[in-house]
Amino acid sequence: MNYMLESYKGRSSRYTCPKCGQPHCFTRYIDTWTGQYLADDVGICDHKNSCGYHKPPREYFKERGSGYYSEYRQSYSLNRFTESSKERETDFIPMRIIEDFEKLNKKKNTLKEFLSGVFPLLGLQQVFSDYHIGTTKNGETVFPQIDMQGRCRTAKIMAYDESGHRIKGKMDRIDWLHARIMKKKGLKPSDWNLKQCLFGEHLLSSRPDDKVCLVESEKTAIICKLRCPEYLWLACGGKQNLKPEMCQALAGRNVLLCPDADAVANWEEQSKLLSFCRKTEMVRWYKHEAEDSKRDIADIILERLQKEAQDKVQETA
Known part of the structure; x- marks a missing residue:
């Protein structure tokens, strides 16, 4: 050896x-x-x-x-x-495909239009660029998972309405880029070896000293980034995704965990498995939330910004 x-x-x-x-x-x-x-x-x-x-x-x-x-x-x-004998190489999506989606950001993107009414457009464009967020021809938002080596694992494709809420239906309106590619090529699920990574993971290497804040959804990550840019905001993509194999890139980092209100107990338990992080702490933003609340930290940020805007209108009236 x-x-x-x-x-x-x-x-x-x-x-x-x-x-x-x-x-x-x-x-x-x-x-x-x-x-x-x-x-x-x-x-x-x-x-x-x-x-x-x-x-x-x-x-x-x-x-x-x-x-x-x-x-x-x-x-x-x-x-x-x-x-x-069981190992297979992870499949990746060419970055040129992600770049093509980024070129469509000038088209109608409902989520971007909603956020532009809350945040400065210049800052919003920079965040979309930093995270390589793209737009489909149908105006859906493309959230790529790019690892620390700059390789795209897959991308979530989601549709939002004019109020910034995800459009839900029978299929919950969440699609995956690798699934679309497989369908186009006539591939079976077993033909693609997917290994997900954190949304925003590629930013870790360029900001080695920054404290990392981990949230559940990609939308929450970009809203928090716009509000608190001094932190590096990443998303694991789901309540159940706070697990060691998904978070290995956080080894040696100081990590603040910001769970959705309904995931607090789960994340407190799962955080014990992230011993490879230098330190993990829970951000207790949810202490005033109702027991059955399904809200997240982005909801609080948007509410405060909207109240600040209303107060300014009343002051000038």
Whole structure:
């Protein structure tokens, strides 16, 4: 087995040193066979003179006794054999397709038109550009899932009415870009290997020091971004999507969780599984919400903005 120090991918790939306690200065060893960290304390501190901490893999195995390495090797050999037979490469959508949707943003997009009545148009256009949000020929909004490597996994396609609410029907009016592509090419569901990522994930590498705020819906993320641009707003796309496999890109980050009012208990429980984050906290915006409320933080923001606008009108009247 071979081990190597993790390549630098921004501050999120550097951790708190177990000896000196300094953040973003500890590089962990990776098992090149599995792609996983060997252990949280196996690595080297950047502060060679003031700290000097270095725990190589051989010391890790030495601490656990002579037989541990053999067990570890056999375990991963078995896992690698059984998993490799099932593994398939993730399918991606060419970014040129997303760019084509972005070119249609000058056409009628009902959600954008609604938000332009609340937020400055220049800021709104910048947010649409940053998140690569697009428009279909029918005026639907396209929310792409682009990972940290700049690869598009899929995109949610949703229709909104003039009041900014999602149009719901028998199919709930949510469609997926990869599903449309498959249908066009005559592919079966088994022909496409989808692995979703967070909406806005591609922004993590360009803002390594910013605190991340995670919400449920893509619409909520862009509204919060327009209101509080000092934070990096991402969306997991659903109440049940706050899970480790969806949130791996948040490793080493400080994360504020902003659940919908009806997802608080679920997110409090699921947040315990995000131990790879540097720190997770719940933003308790919902403390005055009714027990059966289904609202989210974006509802509060829009209500406050509309009240501020009404107050200004009354002042000038």
